[in-house]
Amino acid sequence: MRVFITGVCGFVGSSLAESLMATFSGMEIVGIDNLCRSGSELNRSRLNALSVEVRHGDIRCRSDIETIPAAEWVIDCAALPSVLAGTDGHGSARQLVEHNLIGTLNLLDYCRQHNSGLILLSTSRVYSIRDLCSLPLIAEDGAFRLQSEELQIPHVGPEGLTEQFSTTPPISLYGATKRASEIMAEEFSEAFGFPLRIDRCGVIGGAGQFARPDQGIFSFWVHSFAVRRPLKYIGFGGTGHQVRDVLHPRDLSRLIAAQIKAGDDKSKPRLMHVSGGLTSARSLKQITQWCESRFSSHAIDVDCTPRQFDVPWLVLDSGLAKRAWGWEPTISTENILSEIADHATDNPDWLMTTSG
Numbered sequence: 001m002r003v004f005i006t007g008v009c010g011f012v013g014s015s016l017a018e019s020l021m022a023t024f025s026g027m028e029i030v031g032i033d034n035l036c037r038s039g040s041e042l043n044r045s046r047l048n049a050l051s052v053e054v055r056h057g058d059i060r061c062r063s064d065i066e067t068i069p070a071a072e073w074v075i076d077c078a079a080l081p082s083v084l085a086g087t088d089g090h091g092s093a094r095q096l097v098e099h100n101l102i103g104t105l106n107l108l109d110y111c112r113q114h115n116s117g118l119i120l121l122s123t124s125r126v127y128s129i130r131d132l133c134s135l136p137l138i139a140e141d142g143a144f145r146l147q148s149e150e151l152q153i154p155h156v157g158p159e160g161l162t163e164q165f166s167t168t169p170p171i172s173l174y175g176a177t178k179r180a181s182e183i184m185a186e187e188f189s190e191a192f193g194f195p196l197r198i199d200r201c202g203v204i205g206g207a208g209q210f211a212r213p214d215q216g217i218f219s220f221w222v223h224s225f226a227v228r229r230p231l232k233y234i235g236f237g238g239t240g241h242q243v244r245d246v247l248h249p250r251d252l253s254r255l256i257a258a259q260i261k262a263g264d265d266k267s268k269p270r271l272m273h274v275s276g277g278l279t280s281a282r283s284l285k286q287i288t289q290w291c292e293s294r295f296s297s298h299a300i301d302v303d304c305t306p307r308q309f310d311v312p313w314l315v316l317d318s319g320l321a322k323r324a325w326g327w328e329p330t331i332s333t334e335n336i337l338s339e340i341a342d343h344a345t346d347n348p349d350w351l352m353t354t355s356g
């Protein structure tokens with residue numbers, strides 16, 4: 001079987017390529033990456049050693065995709081994945097749309113042409129920032145949590161948001177490109193009949209991630225802590241109580257392997273959450289406490305000014321994935337943090353190499 005992975009040199013793309021090569025005998029993986037993410041070039045030799053064919057190319061460019069041989073499945077891991085992309089001076093809004101949406105359209109054409117299945121990695125940032133900021137929260141043990149007596153909110157349960165939570169704008173430019181990609185993928189799959197799975201992920205984290213404050217926050221925090229780089233709690237009263245869940249890419253890979261094996265099983269959901277869920281969720285303050293026990297204390301600055309697009313609590317309920325696929329994450333947050341900390345200790349210059 002041949003699988004085509006876009007963004008194959010990225011954190012998630014390279015992890016999936018490695019896991020899928022180990023899972024399927026006779027697997028052939030061809031990947032494309034334009035190496036625009038600092039650090040992505042570091043994964044090239046590792047992938048070549050695994051016999052993954054890595055092509056330097058860009059999904060915005062149709063002719064780069066036209067030369068890829070027919071694959072049974074496409075896994076789309078190429079994107080500018082930051083919620084600040086297009087607004088923070090690193091590239092324009094138009095470039096963001098070209099990478100994240102026009103790139104997806106080119107892949108949809110490829111899938112239509114070859115009848116390839118598509119696995120689209122989407123994000124929890126498709127959800128309404130206004131509605132997320134209106135959730136009734138209380139602070140407890142250094143973290144925001146939902147007020148349990150207030151759980152009459154549409155599409156929020158004790159385990160987090162369900163897939164029906166509001167996607168009403170504002171959702172950020174990044175969120176908009178991913179939501180638009182989801183919709184276009186659903187329409188192409190419906191119109192042309194190729195298989196589609198949309199895996200809407202919360203934070204994904206682990207060793208080897210190219211961390212920045214606006215993307216890969218668990219990894220960024222641990223790496224910064226390890227080498228005593230300045231850190232600050234932004235917004236939310238400067239408490240660091242804001243919470244996200246986290247998933248290891250190997251857990252994502254187990255699900256994707258099952259999705260590939262199931263082919264076009266129409267009894268399975270097309271779109272669902274794939275996340276670490278409530279048990280994995282931690283606040284910045286709690287990650288700090290973990291880092292203090294692993295390293296030693298490190299002063300955290302405070303900037304109470306709210307930052308655009310920030311949300312206080314974003315936890316995805318992945319109950320649908322459990323019911324449909326029998327899938328649950330197996331790698332704990334503590335193991336994810338330990339893995340990142342080991343990597344940080346072995347690679348003290350990591351943030352400088354990969355933060356561009």
Ligand SMILES: NC(=O)c1ccc[n+]([C@@H]2O[C@H](COP(=O)([O-])OP(=O)(O)OC[C@H]3O[C@@H](n4cnc5c(N)ncnc54)[C@H](O)[C@@H]3O)[C@@H](O)[C@H]2O)c1
Binds near residue numbers: 009036078122202
């Ligand atoms: N990491 C997370 O926490 C997270 C969470 C939810 C969803 N996602 C999604 O998962 C996917 C992968 O994210 P990641 O964390 O591996 O990001 P990453 O930045 O590590 O990897 C993305 C890769 O895509 C490449 N790329 C970007 N634009 C390209 C283009 N036009 N053509 C070819 N290659 C291009 C980059 O060079 C990079 O190697 C993205 O779609 C992202 O939206 C990630």
